Amino acid sequence: MKNFALKFIAGLTAVSIPFILAIIIAVSSGQQFGNTFLGAMSDKYQRLTDTGEPKIIIISGSSSAFGLRSDLLEQELDMPVVNMGLYAELGTKFMLDISCAGIKKGDIIIVAPETDAQTLSLHFNAETAWQALDGDLSILRYIKSENYGALAGGFWDYAVSKLRYSRLGGLNPEGVYSRSSFSEYGDIIYPRPYNIMLRNYNPNHAINLDPSIISADFAEYLNKFIKFAESKGASVYFNFPPMNRLAVSQYGDNEAVFDFYKYLVQIFDCEIIGNIQAYVMDERYFYDSNYHLNDSGALIRTALLAEDIKRTLNITAPVLIELPPPPERPVSEFMTGDDAYSHYFLYEDYAGGLIIVGVADETKSMSEISVPRFADGKPVVAIREKAFAGCDMLESVIIYDNIAQLDDRIFDGCGLLESIILIAVNANMITVGEDLLGGTPESCKIYLPREGFANFAADYSWNRYAGRMDILN
Numbered sequence: 001m002k003n004f005a006l007k008f009i010a011g012l013t014a015v016s017i018p019f020i021l022a023i024i025i026a027v028s029s030g031q032q033f034g035n036t037f038l039g040a041m042s043d044k045y046q047r048l049t050d051t052g053e054p055k056i057i058i059i060s061g062s063s064s065a066f067g068l069r070s071d072l073l074e075q076e077l078d079m080p081v082v083n084m085g086l087y088a089e090l091g092t093k094f095m096l097d098i099s100c101a102g103i104k105k106g107d108i109i110i111v112a113p114e115t116d117a118q119t120l121s122l123h124f125n126a127e128t129a130w131q132a133l134d135g136d137l138s139i140l141r142y143i144k145s146e147n148y149g150a151l152a153g154g155f156w157d158y159a160v161s162k163l164r165y166s167r168l169g170g171l172n173p174e175g176v177y178s179r180s181s182f183s184e185y186g187d188i189i190y191p192r193p194y195n196i197m198l199r200n201y202n203p204n205h206a207i208n209l210d211p212s213i214i215s216a217d218f219a220e221y222l223n224k225f226i227k228f229a230e231s232k233g234a235s236v237y238f239n240f241p242p243m244n245r246l247a248v249s250q251y252g253d254n255e256a257v258f259d260f261y262k263y264l265v266q267i268f269d270c271e272i273i274g275n276i277q278a279y280v281m282d283e284r285y286f287y288d289s290n291y292h293l294n295d296s297g298a299l300i301r302t303a304l305l306a307e308d309i310k311r312t313l314n315i316t317a318p319v320l321i322e323l324p325p326p327p328e329r330p331v332s333e334f335m336t337g338d339d340a341y342s343h344y345f346l347y348e349d350y351a352g353g354l355i356i357v358g359v360a361d362e363t364k365s366m367s368e369i370s371v372p373r374f375a376d377g378k379p380v381v382a383i384r385e386k387a388f389a390g391c392d393m394l395e396s397v398i399i400y401d402n403i404a405q406l407d408d409r410i411f412d413g414c415g416l417l418e419s420i421i422l423i424a425v426n427a428n429m430i431t432v433g434e435d436l437l438g439g440t441p442e443s444c445k446i447y448l449p450r451e452g453f454a455n456f457a458a459d460y461s462w463n464r465y466a467g468r469m470d471i472l473n
Contacts, residue, residue, distance in 0.1 A: 032165045033134040035172050036458040039179040040065075041086060042135035044186045045098060048082045054106030055080045056309070059095050061088030061114050062460060063241035063291035066192070069302045070185035072321050076306040079108070083186035087460065088114055090132060091123040092218070096225045098142050105233030108309065111222065111270075112239040114291050115207055121215040126154025127161070128463075134162075161467065165457075168471060173458035176288075176428055192287045192294040194327040197431050198351045198381055198404040200283040201246035202290050204433030208249045209256065209276075211263040219267040226270045236270045239308060240279040242301045247290035248280050274308040284326030288428045289461065296324040342375035345387075353381035355405075364390045367416075370398040381405065386412045398423065405431045412439030419445055421472060425452035427459035437468065447472040 033039050048057065056079050058064045064085025074081045082102070084095055092113040103109065113119040124147050133139050143151065165171040175181070181190035226236045250256040254277070261276050285297030293301055303321040310319065344366070346358040354375055363369060369391075372380050382405035388394060394414045399406075401424035411417050417440050424430060437444060446469045448456050457466040 031134055032162045032171050033131040033458075035179050036131070037173070037177040037179065037181075037460060037463075038087060038128065038132040038458075039135050040182045040186065041098075041132040041139070043179070043182065043184075044082070044084050044086065045101065045136060045139050047184070047186060048084065048099065048102035051080050051082055051102065052104065053080065054104070054108075055082055057099055057102070057107055057109045058083045058085055058112065059092070059099050059109065060085035060112045060241060061090075061092070061095075061119055061291070062086060062289075063114050063293075064112060065182070065186065066188050066287060066292035067242050067298050067301045068185075068187050068305070069298050069321075070183070070187050072299070072302050073306055074185075076319055076321065077309060077315075081185055085112075085186070086132070087128065088116065088119050089125050089128045089464070091121075091125060092119050093122050093124055093147075093221060094129060094132075094143075096222070097144055098139060100225075100228065101139075101142050103229050103232045103234050107229075107232075107234035108313075109229055109234055109236045110239050110305070110309075111236060112241050114241045115209055115213065115243060117213040117215075120213050121218050122221060124150055126150040127157045130154060130158035131161075157467070168453070171454050171458060173454040175426065175455055177455065177459045187298075192292075194294055194329045195284055195286050196288055196329070196429060197286070199246075200286070201244045202431050202433075203247075203405075204408055204431070205247065205290055206249055207243050207247045207290055209260040210250075211260060214263070214267065223269045226268070237273045237309075237312060238264060238268050238270055239272075239274050239305065240276050241291055242285070242293050242297060243280045244283050244286045244290040245280045246283045251280060271312065273312050274304065278304055282326045284328065288431070292460075294327065296327050299324055339372045339374055341370045342372040342380075344369060345372065345375065345380075347375055347380070348384075349378075350382055351405075353379040355382040355384050356380060356387045357384045358387055358389070359391060365393055366391070367393050367395045368397070369394065371400065371403060373400055373402045383407060383410050385409050388412075388414055392416070395419070396421065400424070401426070401429070403430060406433070406436055408433035408435040409438035410436065411444075414440055417441065417444050419447055421447045422452075422456075423449060423472075425449060425455060427452070427456040427462045430462075432461050432465075434464065437465065444468065445470050 064083055068083055070081035070083050084099055176190040181188050183189045229236050245251050257276055264272050285293055285300055287294040299321060300323055303319050303323060306319045344360050344363040345356045347354040348357050385407040386409055388411045391414050395416050396419045398421045446465060450471050453471050456462045457469055
């Protein structure tokens with residue numbers, strides 16, 4: 001019995017020490033995510049809990065952060081607006097749970113998650129949640145018990161990342177993906193004049209309006225949330241996010257889109273408001289993803305939502321928001337010519353320039369290579385999936401900011417690759433997928449200039465690679 005007790009104490013100590021160490025690291029590293037995009041969570045929570053009168057609460061991912069003018073919606077409906085849209089990686093469940101903190105009688109709640117299998121599931125990313133709560137840990141009390149295990153499991157990575165950023169001088173991103181880009185309502189107000197995506201959409205992230213993307217447990221959970229909100233005297237409505245028509249697999253298939261709408265009516269215990277077709281919008285209204293709107297697009301989406309709410313509440317007053325035409329992207333003036341590395345790659349015409357689709361035979365034996373800026377008198381603007389296939393000896397590659405699109409698994413099979421040197425500062429100017437590093441060794445890192453590191457580490461799309469980023473010396 002004594003031996004068992006000693007073993008038990010030893011085992012408990014072994015388990016406890018790493019967790020205690022993680023707490024010490026997290027506390028001693030100070031707040032590291034307060035100025036990031038996720039740092040806006042504390043501001044949104046504060047507005048939610050401070051607004052006591054009947055209000056409109058928008059629950060969504062980043063499509064609402066980028067897709068609303070809450071000040072105009074407030075004018076149209078004469079009710080204060082709280083935009084809780086932030087980041088899909090947090091999970092819709094996270095946003096539903098946090099929103100429970102401020103639901104009051106008379107509130108109108110609009111649930112409009114992105115039409116994606118992740119956001120329409122009970123997905124919960126613990127490390128991202130810790131980062132979002134870094135500025136106000138009191139919000140933890142609204143996390144449900146079923147996520148405690150995940151939070152505990154993700155705490156070590158969160159603590160280590162805090163220590164890492166602290167040693168690197170802190171994480172203070174600039175540009176659209178920073179806390180300072182939000183308005184008091186929770187809207188992105190950073191200037192977004194036009195679509196900056198290379199082909200006006202992200203081909204790595206298709207939108208599939210198929211009932212299979214909605215998990216049964218998510219539908220059950222949302223219905224429980226609806227019941228809770230109604231018990232508080234609030235009303236819940238399901239609405240749609242803005243969707244880039246070029247990315248929607250069923251665009252033009254009216255029957256398939258209507259079938260998706262009918263399925264929503266069938267499984268959710270609240271009214272579905274709005275015409276789903278209207279939210280499949282012209283690509284020129286988007287900014288840097290298939291769900292993020294530019295300034296003009298945000299006006300269009302706000303007017304749509306205002307109309308939907310007014311119609312539902314039997315308000316006959318017209319919507320007065322002026323609808324802008326789709327903005328056109330300025331014509332770029334590229335330099336032309338070839339550079340020293342242009343002959344090492346294979347190309348196809350793509351979006352007014354060239355996309356790298358493969359490598360020449362002599363490239364497959366090289367250990368270091370630089371991606372060219374120009375070839376055949378045209379700018380090189382993108383790299384296709386598996387473009388570096390066969391480069392078994394490749395250890396280091398340099399990519400410059402002329403590349404505006406990086407497909408998934410570009411380096412698939414490059415088993416010796418250790419460093420991807422990305423000479424760029426503006427993260428949102430490079431469209432990236434969810435599996436860029438697929439097929440590379442775990443030791444492979446993305447090296448960035450010091451002045452661009454924080455922007456990439458905190459960027460909406462690049463953040464998933466933050467743990468494998470480092471500063472270029």
